[in-house]
Amino acid sequence: MNPINSIQDEIIDEFAFFGDWMEKYEYIIDLGKSLPLIDEQYKDEDHLIKGCQSQVWLHADEAEGKVSFTADSDAVITKGIIALLVRVLSGQKAEEIAKADLYFIDKIGLKEHLSPTRSNGLVSMVKQMKMYGLAINAKSQ
Amino acid sequence: MEVTAQQAFDIDKIRKDFPLLEQEMNGKPIIFLDSAASSQKPAQVIDRLNDYYRTGHANVHRGVYQLSQEATMAFEEARELVRQFINAPSEKEVIFVRGCTEGINLVASSYGRKFINQGDAVLITAMEHHSNIVPWQMICEERGAELRVAPVNDAGEIDLDALYELLDERVKIVSLVHVSNALGTVNPVKAIIDRAHELNIPVLVDGAQAIPHTQVDVQALDADFYTFSGHKMFGPTGIGVLYGKEEWLEQMPPYHGGGEMIKTVTFEKTTYNELPHKFEAGTPDISGVIGLGEAVRYIQSIGYENISRHEHELLVYATEQLEQIEGLRIIGTAKEKASVVSFIVDGVHPYDLGAILDKLGIAVRTGHHCTQPLMARYEIPGTVRASFAFYNNKADIDALVAGINRAVLMLK
Ligand SMILES: Cc1ncc(COP(=O)(O)O)c(C=O)c1O
Numbered sequence: 001m002n003p004i005n006s007i008q009d010e011i012i013d014e015f016a017f018f019g020d021w022m023e024k025y026e027y028i029i030d031l032g033k034s035l036p037l038i039d040e041q042y043k044d045e046d047h048l049i050k051g052c053q054s055q056v057w058l059h060a061d062e063a064e065g066k067v068s069f070t071a072d073s074d075a076v077i078t079k080g081i082i083a084l085l086v087r088v089l090s091g092q093k094a095e096e097i098a099k100a101d102l103y104f105i106d107k108i109g110l111k112e113h114l115s116p117t118r119s120n121g122l123v124s125m126v127k128q129m130k131m132y133g134l135a136i137n138a139k140s141q
Numbered sequence: 142m143e144v145t146a147q148q149a150f151d152i153d154k155i156r157k158d159f160p161l162l163e164q165e166m167n168g169k170p171i172i173f174l175d176s177a178a179s180s181q182k183p184a185q186v187i188d189r190l191n192d193y194y195r196t197g198h199a200n201v202h203r204g205v206y207q208l209s210q211e212a213t214m215a216f217e218e219a220r221e222l223v224r225q226f227i228n229a230p231s232e233k234e235v236i237f238v239r240g241c242t243e244g245i246n247l248v249a250s251s252y253g254r255k256f257i258n259q260g261d262a263v264l265i266t267a268m269e270h271h272s273n274i275v276p277w278q279m280i281c282e283e284r285g286a287e288l289r290v291a292p293v294n295d296a297g298e299i300d301l302d303a304l305y306e307l308l309d310e311r312v313k314i315v316s317l318v319h320v321s322n323a324l325g326t327v328n329p330v331k332a333i334i335d336r337a338h339e340l341n342i343p344v345l346v347d348g349a350q351a352i353p354h355t356q357v358d359v360q361a362l363d364a365d366f367y368t369f370s371g372h373k374m375f376g377p378t379g380i381g382v383l384y385g386k387e388e389w390l391e392q393m394p395p396y397h398g399g400g401e402m403i404k405t406v407t408f409e410k411t412t413y414n415e416l417p418h419k420f421e422a423g424t425p426d427i428s429g430v431i432g433l434g435e436a437v438r439y440i441q442s443i444g445y446e447n448i449s450r451h452e453h454e455l456l457v458y459a460t461e462q463l464e465q466i467e468g469l470r471i472i473g474t475a476k477e478k479a480s481v482v483s484f485i486v487d488g489v490h491p492y493d494l495g496a497i498l499d500k501l502g503i504a505v506r507t508g509h510h511c512t513q514p515l516m517a518r519y520e521i522p523g524t525v526r527a528s529f530a531f532y533n534n535k536a537d538i539d540a541l542v543a544g545i546n547r548a549v550l551m552l553k
Pocket residue numbers: 177178239240241242243270272273318320321322347349350370511
């Protein structure tokens with residue numbers, strides 16, 4: 001199985017233990033509160049993805065056709081979801097990232113946070129992550 | 142009016158008029174505290190729309206047949222209701238637009254092309270909604286004019302001395318908000334209008350947030366233009382009103398061209414229709430207008446006196462209750478406020494708070510409220526905003542306070 005999907009399935013399994021949204025949110029908030037996910041030097045205008053509601057910073061590094069991501073947000077729930085997205089996509093092959101179908105968000109019941117109307121920066125962030133995948137993949141061919 | 146204003150205000154009965162208040166959100170009874178973004182609709186308005194489409198629809202101002210004439214009568218009757226509602230001197234001065242945004246764009250574009258020239262200025266304030274900033278920026282850029290911005294103090298009130306400083310003969314129009322959507326501040330528009338008129342400068346008032354809460358009398362205010370949206374005053378979306386003094390509207394070129402707004406058309410020259418039709422090109426939002434008329438009737442049946450009294454009670458109660466939450470700071474503490482409370486909680490991002498309240502069935506607005514320059518003024522990314530209409534009650538506020546306490550516990 002493709003590694004992106006096996007991590008997604010892992011997360012879906014983990015979330016199956018939570019009884020209700022409260023427990024899920026508590027978990028996401030804990031993820032969001034844990035250490036910064038990005039080097040302070042990258043929290044600048046160049047790495048900023050502006051949402052109307054919350055802001056996201058994203059930085060990508062490439063090595064041997066694989067892309068690693070670090071990211072952050074000023075809102076803790078957004079940041080918790082970023083932690084999940086980074087867990088799924090970071091360190092994967094550029095090609096896989098570009099064509100990834102991120103179904104886990106829906107399955108764990110957080111899809112409203114990835115809806116464009118929330119304008120929290122997450123939709124643009126995912127787009128940006130895939131763009132990195134595409135660009136790096138194109139370059140390596 | 143006198144009689145209805147004295148009628149008893151029965152909140153439980155009023156809530157029953159609004160079917161949406163009986164709905165659930167995320168499996169919880171909905172606590173709707175976002176009426177400043179858009180209010181809910183009473184059954185009277187919904188039924189009127191339904192009825193119109195089922196039994197009364199035809200295009201207006203066109204057909205000789207009975208159905209069209211009846212639709213036209215209903216349409217023009219709504220205009221007359223609106224005229225009385227805001228006490229406009231004439232029906233010619235009541236123009237139907239899509240909403241407040243279009244009302245402002247119409248004036249900025251049409252008045253602007255006629256009266257604003259190189260070196261002139263437009264004066265707005267630092268608490269304007271984007272819809273009262275961007276249209277002026279656009280016309281200023283086009284005409285080579287300057288956009289001046291009167292500052293706001295820490296409490297969220299316009300700095301009047303500074304505004305009067307900026308008001309000189311180069312200013313061709315003042316455009317300001319009556320009630321701030323982000324702060325709740327009620328601005329002293331009458332005083333500002335009087336001052337501007339001393340220099341013969343016309344004033345546009347953005348009344349989007351005033352009309353749902355207070356009686357507006359455009360003649361008493363002596364406003365040159367006054368605009369508002371139907372959807373914030375319990376009417377349909379997509380319809381709004383621009384009141385303008387005839388003397389200005391007559392001098393202004395049309396905004397849109399098309400049917401309805403013409404008298405005669407040849408390829409060489411078109412002559413324009415009379416007011417208000419000159420500014421109403423194309424088939425109008427007929428059902429929207431009729432629904433808006435019904436919303437006016439509904440507001441009048443409750444009475445602004447009752448509305449103001451009830452909403453003031455809610456505002457005072459909400460302010461008291463919210464202030465007891467540790468770390469909560471209310472943004473916008475003007476002396477004169479409508480029932481809008483914007484706040485932030487130390488160490489808690491508005492988005493996170495809004496997301497948890499959503500799960501509890503509580504609808505509030507979070508973010509910059511389309512007032513980014515104002516948020517920048519307070520150096521905050523945004524706020525959480527609870528806004529109350531006359532159909533809200535103290536139980537809604539108790540639910541909000543409990544919800545915030547619960548969310549803060551999770552988030553801190
Ligand atoms: C103060 C103010 N002005 C203008 C508007 C724009 O109204 P609409 O979007 O209905 O055109 C709003 C709506 O949020 C508002 O609150």
